[in-house]
Amino acid sequence: MSTELETLGAASIGGASSGPKADRAGQPCLNCGSPVTDRYCPNCGQLSASFHRPFWSLIGEIISDTFSVDGRIARTLPVLLFRPGVLTRSYTDGKRARYVPPFRLFLISSLIFYLALFWVVDSTGIIGNMNIGDIDRDEVAVVVGDDGERQTLIDQDGNVDRELIKRLAEEDEVGLGDTDFVIDRAANVVENPEAFWAEIKTWTPRISFFLVPLTILALVIMHIWRRSLYVYDHTIHALHLHSWIYLVGTLAMIAAQMSGGWVGPVFSIVFFFYIWRSLSVATASGAIMSFIRLIMMLVFWSFTFSTLLLTAIIISGLAVRA
Secondary structure (H helix, E strand, O other), X not given: OOHHHHHHHHXXXXXXXXXXXXXXXXXXXXXXXXXXXXXXXXXXXXXXXXXXXXXXXXXXXXXXXXXXXXXXXXXHHHHHXXXXXXXXXXXXXXXXXXXXXXXXXXXHHHHHHHHHHHHHHHHHOOOOOOOHHHOOHHHXXXXXXXXXXXXXXXXXXXXXXXXXXXXXXHHOXXXXXXXXXXXXXXXXXXXXXXXXXXXXXXXXXXXXOOHHHHHHHHHHHXXXXXXXXXXXXXXXXXXXHHHHHHHHHHHHHHHHHHHOOOHHHHHHHHHHHHHHHHHHHHXXXXXXXXXXXXXXXXXXXXXXXXXXXXXXHHHHHHHOOO
């Protein structure tokens, strides 16, 4: 997991809380030097708190503030999880103070999801066990030349025979553009699966972020004739939808680890119902129109997700070095 994702998540959780303790009250302000008697400096307004403390102390303080003092997460999650579209409708109607801001909620949810996803994959040991040196070289042998000689694509040391692949590509006139570049990058991925997985963990959260603005655009287009709905409304709705998907997806992953194959079908049914109901409630639309928009959204998401996932894989592959 990339450190920047962890930092972003900690910052988003911290923003949902009432903030760090004002442990410098009664001391000079570090910014302007004025005496500080309260939470903020009366002269420049800077928070009179020190962040030079152990990391886990700050995290513990943030969690404590979030659930016991602020309490917005405790009021937000039940509505988000079990009342499709209601949170969006309440927020766009102006009832905002009681709930976690949508973008902050999205950051928290995505952080939880990717931490759980990467932990599940790492815990299976699949990546660590991908040693191409253990592959049966007869299974990756190819026929070379007119005499029918079979040569393996992986040598005794577990390295890809790049020259052989390049020669085969040239003989077959494969149109790969810069063939050497493509083959070298592909070989780097095969030879370094752990490095490739590390890049996947770095780039997937970044690339997936683009799902939100693309979802906003799709919602705007699907409701283009509804003048009572604004881009702001669709932005809030998109953030809430993705937050729900991340949180419920996390729960589904955990349940699948413990319970098995029934989780997938149940999650699919819940997913379809929730999106349909959310489209209806958040935009005050009829059941039939919401169902039509649900189908359109599913088609759009399938295409967009596949494109973004492929983009993340390509970028990650290009980032791997021999």
